Amino acid sequence: MKIAVVGATGATGRRVVKHALAQGHFVTAVARSPERLSTADRLSLARGDVLSAGGLTGAFDGVEAVISCIGPEKNLSPGTLMSVGVANILTECKHANVRRFVMQSGIGLSDGRELSWPNRLVVRLSSRIFNAAIIDKAVAERMTQKTDMEWVIVRPVVLADKPAKGRYTAGQSARVAPLIPLSFDDCADCLLRAATDEPNWIGKIVNVGS
Template identity: 55%
Template sequence: MKIAIIGATGGTGRKVTERALEQGHEVVAVARRPEVIAPAKRLSTRLGDVFDASSIAKAIAGTEAVISCIGPPSNLSPDMNNIMAAKNVMAANFSPGTVMSEGIPNILAACQRAGVKRLVMQSGINLSDGKELSTVNRWMVGMMRRIFWKAIEDKGIAEHAVIRSDLDWVIVRASVLKYAEGTLKYTAGPLARIAPLQALPFADCADCLVRAATSEPTWIRKIVNVGR
């Protein structure tokens, strides 16, 4: 399958690119700075800015599925330790901007324009109302929703736009993520009971996103939780 990955230079985006290539897919990595992406077999890079729908439409042209890994800018890098990464993510969630609320509708418009029907959006477990989680984890999600209300609002607008679209979408709500070796030992599925604060490697989240785009037909037009 030919997959476009938007936000390919981010923590999850890099791992999604790696995982899709490992599985033999052809990958189009879309980023504002595609020149920083290392070359690889079956990998092409294209310039795209989610605040410019026309640039995204050009970038995803000819692909069969799109995986969006965009989110509040946190300047994550693989050489960061997890404490530093967590601080950056927290800062980004306090001041998320509008990358999701503006970017996702532009991606949807680009998919329509380019004729791409399958869209997978990375989101967060904090968008859940917690009804599928344990009592303690439901309380944790509720607390995080109150603390990071700006990020929840921004992502909520994005999720609603995806749900209202006529695409074959999947929204993947991930737990807290960390830099660590992937294990492929994770829980994923609609209403899956996960632990929101038990950190999941970026690589495992990436595997779930690739599955959502390529091999999980029962997930179409569903919200999927992924975590431990």
């Protein structure tokens, strides 16, 4: 399958690229500085700026699925990276006739109804602390839900640079623990599943964690 990964030099994006190549997919890694990635068979590098209108032109040509791994570096003051970035990604997806779009979001966007009551409190508290990031991601999620492509929104719990477990909980309204870290590799695996498999996830919001 031909997949584009936006934000390919980030912590999650790098892992998505690695997993996709390992599974035999053709990958276009899109980033502001794609040269930070090592070259590999079936890997194409594309320079792109999600905050610039037209900054992704041509990046998705011939691509079947796009995975967005963009996210603010400073959660307390994220600006409009998610809302503007996802809007520009969706515009280029439409131009390139991309079939499926997967957006990495966060568990903080949940209203907590599917979680245990202690975890519901955790999510509500974190949404207040990271209110600016939540608002920005919420706009991006709403735009994604309105697209006429096949879409999946993936909401991981807190992520950490640790070894992959290879098993995790993922699904619509999945009961996850927001404060138990999920490895970037396991999150990447879930994002890739959303892009290449899991037909029951299409048009759904998927929680992923422990």
